[in-house]
Amino acid sequence: MRRGPLDLVRARPETPFEFSFDGEPVTALPGQTVAAALWQAGHLAWRRTRLGDRPRGAFCGMGACYDCLVELDGTPNVRACLAPVRPGALVRTQRGDGHGELR
Amino acid sequence: MANSADAVDGHDLGDRHERYDLAVVGAGPAGLAAAAAAAEHGVRVALLDSAPWPGGQFYRQPAAELRASRPQALHHHWPAFQRLLARLDVARERVTLLADHHVWSVTGGSGAFAVRALTGPDQRQARQLTARQVLFATGAHERQLPFPGWTLPGVVGAGGAQAMLKAGLVLPGRHVVVAGSGPLLLAVASCLVTAGATVPLVAEAADYLGYARGARVLAANPGKLVEGAQHGATLLRHGVRLRPRTAVVAAHGTDRVEAVTLGRLDAAWRPVPGSEWRVPCDAVAVGHGLVPQLELPLELGCRTRRLPDGSAALVVDAAQRTSVPGVWAAGESTGVGGVQLAVTEGELAGLAVAGQTAAPRELLRRRARQRAFAELMAARHAPGGGWTQWLDDATEVCRCEEVTARQVRDAVSELGAPDQRTVKLLTRAGMGWCQARMCGPAVARLCGAHDDGAPTRPLSTPVPLGLLAECDTPAPPSEGAPDDHP
Numbered sequence: 001m002r003r004g005p006l007d008l009v010r011a012r013p014e015t016p017f018e019f020s021f022d023g024e025p026v027t028a029l030p031g032q033t034v035a036a037a038l039w040q041a042g043h044l045a046w047r048r049t050r051l052g053d054r055p056r057g058a059f060c061g062m063g064a065c066y067d068c069l070v071e072l073d074g075t076p077n078v079r080a081c082l083a084p085v086r087p088g089a090l091v092r093t094q095r096g097d098g099h100g101e102l103r
Numbered sequence: 104m105a106n107s108a109d110a111v112d113g114h115d116l117g118d119r120h121e122r123y124d125l126a127v128v129g130a131g132p133a134g135l136a137a138a139a140a141a142a143e144h145g146v147r148v149a150l151l152d153s154a155p156w157p158g159g160q161f162y163r164q165p166a167a168e169l170r171a172s173r174p175q176a177l178h179h180h181w182p183a184f185q186r187l188l189a190r191l192d193v194a195r196e197r198v199t200l201l202a203d204h205h206v207w208s209v210t211g212g213s214g215a216f217a218v219r220a221l222t223g224p225d226q227r228q229a230r231q232l233t234a235r236q237v238l239f240a241t242g243a244h245e246r247q248l249p250f251p252g253w254t255l256p257g258v259v260g261a262g263g264a265q266a267m268l269k270a271g272l273v274l275p276g277r278h279v280v281v282a283g284s285g286p287l288l289l290a291v292a293s294c295l296v297t298a299g300a301t302v303p304l305v306a307e308a309a310d311y312l313g314y315a316r317g318a319r320v321l322a323a324n325p326g327k328l329v330e331g332a333q334h335g336a337t338l339l340r341h342g343v344r345l346r347p348r349t350a351v352v353a354a355h356g357t358d359r360v361e362a363v364t365l366g367r368l369d370a371a372w373r374p375v376p377g378s379e380w381r382v383p384c385d386a387v388a389v390g391h392g393l394v395p396q397l398e399l400p401l402e403l404g405c406r407t408r409r410l411p412d413g414s415a416a417l418v419v420d421a422a423q424r425t426s427v428p429g430v431w432a433a434g435e436s437t438g439v440g441g442v443q444l445a446v447t448e449g450e451l452a453g454l455a456v457a458g459q460t461a462a463p464r465e466l467l468r469r470r471a472r473q474r475a476f477a478e479l480m481a482a483r484h485a486p487g488g489g490w491t492q493w494l495d496d497a498t499e500v501c502r503c504e505e506v507t508a509r510q511v512r513d514a515v516s517e518l519g520a521p522d523q524r525t526v527k528l529l530t531r532a533g534m535g536w537c538q539a540r541m542c543g544p545a546v547a548r549l550c551g552a553h554d555d556g557a558p559t560r561p562l563s564t565p566v567p568l569g570l571l572a573e574c575d576t577p578a579p580p581s582e583g584a585p586d587d588h589p
Binding site: 004006007050051059063069075083 | 160168177257263298537
């Protein structure tokens with residue numbers, strides 16, 4: 001098997017769990033942020049921009065750029081790179097400012 | 104505790120708030136060293152950081168649940184970190200570590216400062232403490248220079264890729280082009296290959312030969328050479344090529360990055376026509392050096408200076424005092440210089456706060472040596488003016504507000520906008536969520552500045568309006584310019 005980050009630091013994570021990303025089940029490791037879990041599953045984008053409807057995901061990885069905003073359990077504008085993911089979480093691609101249903 | 108901390112902003116706070124001798128904002132290498140040194144000499148310290156654990160960006164670690172038994176495999180200088188934590192543990196009766204605290208405002212003066220933070224899930228819970236003195240160890244974030252396609256998913260900050268790897272043990276892709284400028288790129292590339300990614304190449308816009316002109320400074324900092332050599336050896340072992348005077352001039356793909364175009368640069372960072380070639384990849388890690396995070400100290404009116412790379416940094420005296428009485432600074436906020444300088448400065452600041460006026464000579468010598476290296480580094484990796492030539496009209500300069508290079512240039516040339524602030528008012532560039540952290544240096548340079556422009560922002564982190572309304576202090580000063588650009 002290909003050597004990855006988990007092997008490198010000899011991680012033996014607690015039991016993986018599932019959460020939902022746009023209705024699809026995604027496996028996460030306990031302790032990962034929403035962004036890390038999505039990267040691990042091969043997803044790089046979880047927001048569509050307000051003006052150009054372009055895909056975006058994590059960029060600065062440290063909470064400074066706000067590019068990774070996502071809808072988490074019904075709350076929009078959550079920074080995916082900071083928010084821990086929990087079992088059964090409902091993660092949805094954020095569209096625009098995340099308040100589309102109010103218009 | 105002194106009674107002077109009872110009155111902040113002219114209001115008697117009674118027993119509502121916790122009181123400390125010193126509030127250290129930022130628990131990275133500088134903040135940890137400062138807190139340890141001060142606490143060892145009897146100072147009661149509150150150490151605040153937005154992350155759930157101490158270490159800052161440099162010593163970011165996997166979450167406990169990931170149960171990594173060798174986190175140091177992704178780190179340099181790990182034993183130094185362990186020593187700092189051990190010292191804090193010994194002094195634990197005098198140090199209160201407030202992790203997961205996003206400090207958004209520091210106000211007050213003359214021995215009584217109010218520190219306001221947001222904590223709890225989604226950072227919606229307010230917490231306030233008072234301290235007689237404040238020490239900013241707020242670190243830095245990456246300087247970004249846009250290029251066509253840089254908003255594609257898979258193009259991430261070099262520091263961002265490293266942060267996600269260190270904390271979440273994940274990679275953005277399998278084939279990661281590393282590009283930009285500065286020594287961080289070598290560390291990032293070395294981290295990525297060690298963790299299993301392939302790095303087709305590291306594109307460094309500057310010329311490493313430039314370091315040769317600082318031979319004396321290099322000779323005085325052998326540790327830096329060893330560290331560089333270690334990264335170099337790792338890259339060599341994994342067959343990673345370092346290409347100086349080279350930049351990613353475009354990223355390609357529809358919904359994610361699939362390839363980049365690389366180009367040779369001249370000494371002024373102008374792309375050399377006809378030198379372009381294409382490299383397939385599924386991720387790009389990019390960054391053009393680091394810029395100090397200064398929102399909070401600027402709010403208090405601390406003076407800044409320009410570094411050779413155009414960044415603004417806090418002015419400090421020999422004891423790490425800023426221009427504002429009772430306010431101290433250490434680490435990248437006084438000028439980006441790396442982990443060792445940050446620890447040295449934190450140590451000196453902590454001792455000075457504790458009233459230890461005779462600082463050990465060896466520490467002072469070490470700081471001088473390490474600062475000389477920082478200045479050399481800043482000069483060698485200062486962005487050349489030619490980078491703007493790789494922008495096309497449609498390149499989004501401001502990622503938040505989706506403002507293109509064409510819009511910024513029109514504001515400057517057609518509408519006569521003289522500076523970053525006017526461009527912001529005309530185009531909304533820098534007005535979005537990140538408050539110009541990402542686009543500020545680029546917009547300033549597109550306005551003709553040879554530096555990163557004004558670093559001030561009204562708030563260091565978004566704050567619910569209700570909290571602002573509850574605040575009994577006047578609003579912090581808004582937009583301003585560094586002191587060297589009145």
